[in-house]
Amino acid sequence: MSAVEQPHVLVVEDEPAQREVLAYNLEAEGFAVSRAGNGEEALLQIRENPPDIIVLDWMLPNVSGIEVCRQIKTRAETRDLPVIMLSARSEEVDRVRGLETGADDYVVKPYSVAELMARIRAQLRRTRPAAIGGQLTFEDIVLDGETHRVTRDGKPLKLGPTEFRLLSTFMEKPGRVWNREQLLDRVWGRDIYVDTRTVDVHIGRLRKALRQHGGADPLRTVRGAGYALG
Amino acid sequence: MSAVEQPHVLVVEDEPAQREVLAYNLEAEGFAVSRAGNGEEALLQIRENPPDIIVLDWMLPNVSGIEVCRQIKTRAETRDLPVIMLSARSEEVDRVRGLETGADDYVVKPYSVAELMARIRAQLRRTRPAAIGGQLTFEDIVLDGETHRVTRDGKPLKLGPTEFRLLSTFMEKPGRVWNREQLLDRVWGRDIYVDTRTVDVHIGRLRKALRQHGGADPLRTVRGAGYALG
DNA sequence: CAGCAATATAACAGTTTCATGACATGTCGG
DNA sequence: CCGACATGTCATGAAACTGTTATATTGCTG
Numbered sequence: 001m002s003a004v005e006q007p008h009v010l011v012v013e014d015e016p017a018q019r020e021v022l023a024y025n026l027e028a029e030g031f032a033v034s035r036a037g038n039g040e041e042a043l044l045q046i047r048e049n050p051p052d053i054i055v056l057d058w059m060l061p062n063v064s065g066i067e068v069c070r071q072i073k074t075r076a077e078t079r080d081l082p083v084i085m086l087s088a089r090s091e092e093v094d095r096v097r098g099l100e101t102g103a104d105d106y107v108v109k110p111y112s113v114a115e116l117m118a119r120i121r122a123q124l125r126r127t128r129p130a131a132i133g134g135q136l137t138f139e140d141i142v143l144d145g146e147t148h149r150v151t152r153d154g155k156p157l158k159l160g161p162t163e164f165r166l167l168s169t170f171m172e173k174p175g176r177v178w179n180r181e182q183l184l185d186r187v188w189g190r191d192i193y194v195d196t197r198t199v200d201v202h203i204g205r206l207r208k209a210l211r212q213h214g215g216a217d218p219l220r221t222v223r224g225a226g227y228a229l230g
Numbered sequence: 231m232s233a234v235e236q237p238h239v240l241v242v243e244d245e246p247a248q249r250e251v252l253a254y255n256l257e258a259e260g261f262a263v264s265r266a267g268n269g270e271e272a273l274l275q276i277r278e279n280p281p282d283i284i285v286l287d288w289m290l291p292n293v294s295g296i297e298v299c300r301q302i303k304t305r306a307e308t309r310d311l312p313v314i315m316l317s318a319r320s321e322e323v324d325r326v327r328g329l330e331t332g333a334d335d336y337v338v339k340p341y342s343v344a345e346l347m348a349r350i351r352a353q354l355r356r357t358r359p360a361a362i363g364g365q366l367t368f369e370d371i372v373l374d375g376e377t378h379r380v381t382r383d384g385k386p387l388k389l390g391p392t393e394f395r396l397l398s399t400f401m402e403k404p405g406r407v408w409n410r411e412q413l414l415d416r417v418w419g420r421d422i423y424v425d426t427r428t429v430d431v432h433i434g435r436l437r438k439a440l441r442q443h444g445g446a447d448p449l450r451t452v453r454g455a456g457y458a459l460g
Numbered sequence: 461c462a463g464c465a466a467t468a469t470a471a472c473a474g475t476t477t478c479a480t481g482a483c484a485t486g487t488c489g490g
Numbered sequence: 491c492c493g494a495c496a497t498g499t500c501a502t503g504a505a506a507c508t509g510t511t512a513t514a515t516t517g518c519t520g
Contacts, residue, residue: 177377195499197500200477201499203479205497207479222378224476464519470511472510473510475508477507485497486495488494489493
């Protein structure tokens with residue numbers, strides 16, 4: 001991670017298990033993480049030690065996430081603080097949208113870690129561009145997280161959303177072997193039921209996409225273990 | 231067939247809620263988790279299906295955590311099993327007593343999951359580096375658990391899943407002699423019936439793979455006992 | 461050195477794992 | 491409502507891997 005200084009994320013989530021999983025993932029990505037288990041705590045922390053971005057669960061005891069968000073966006077000194085809302089169901093997203101709380105982005109549970117990460121980066125890119133490297137590079141492949149574009153040897157590649165997330169996962173740690181479970185968690189999202197063999201199919205599609213202008217297959221199949229880039 | 235890929239953690243905690251939160255978090259991190267609600271169950275599981283590490287609550291009904299730990303550390307065959315003790319008390323006296331029973335680390339409740347995770351990794355890094363994606367080195371052989379790559383004298387070696395696991399086992403304790411039963415347990419997994427002679431065959435295959443670019447055979451046959459690396 | 465037991469190796473057949481194309485379903489914008 | 495695109499599952503065939511057996515070799519004992 002090429003952060004000059006670690007971006008600081010505040011995670012507001014009342015369910016300890018989910019909070020910790022999220023915090024752990026963020027820490028693993030090189031973020032500095034603070035935690036809050038409820039709205040009051042969140043508002044207090046924002047005043048005492050303002051983060052660079054907030055990931056806010058919609059459902060919170062007492063002061064709801066919506067209310068927290070509203071307060072953040074009302075105060076002049078915190079108005080620029082990016083807020084990403086987490087919501088449990090897709091129907092609720094519409095309600096949240098309707099309420100116009102001013103959140104900068106919404107992520108629906110179950111979300112893929114990769115997706116949330118990408119959105120956090122997208123927000124930070126807006127406010128702290130220096131802290132985030134917008135592009136990932138591996139050999140002649142360049143992936144731009146902001147524009148969602150991938151090029152190989154300068155030529156643009158056409159790939160679907162799933163293939164894009166797959167590739168970004170691989171490109172974050174070139175060489176690392178991911179097993180199918182890990183890829184499902186990361187690319188598809190936790191708590192989603194899909195056959196693990198489906199991963200194979202998408203790997204195949206990604207391979208095809210990467211070869212569309214010629215060039216060798218950069219993906220490596222590790223029999224009995226999973227897949228890796230390079 | 232059970233993938234012996236993920237490190238296996240045994241959680242011993244009598245309070246179901248706490249046990250599940252912990253197990254959930256561990257599973258989210260990619261560990262394979264077994265659970266035990268009391269000391270007897272824990273000891274039984276350790277015998278039947280030994281984990282790579284144990285997270286052990288101090289306070290347990292009947293057989294206390296201390297006693298479980300003492301028994302683990304008394305037996306020769308489980309002495310190397312890392313134990314992390316969880317305790318509600320924070321007095322120094324307890325810490326000392328906990329470590330006296332032979333626990334490898336000690337975490338005081340309430341603990342942060344991230345911290346516990348870090349300590350688990352630290353223990354595994356010590357005892358089973360390859361299991362958490364570390365690198366192992368022996369002479370000119372390098373095995374990387376993260377990329378699943380093995381090189382000798384810089385040149386990549388091609389080996390199948392079983393040979394890979396076999397080699398990581400040897401490389402975790404260079405010089406140690408493993409008999410065929412132990413190798414079967416560790417590389418093939420319990421509850422799998424294969425002829426012990428099969429080990430010989432795979433040792434042969436591993437030897438061939440290690441010699442594929444020339445170089446001496448680093449494996450040592452100990453007649454009547456088993457095999458060792460170096 | 462002969463005889464014996466343990467180990468090494470080669471060959472083989474069965475099984476598992478993976479790659480790929482086809483297809484039904486679902487989604488989204490027009 | 492249609493059509494293009496995306497997605498998950500399945501069927502099939504190929505390739506890699508595995509366990510066993512049979513046979514050769516080795517090392518030890520006396």
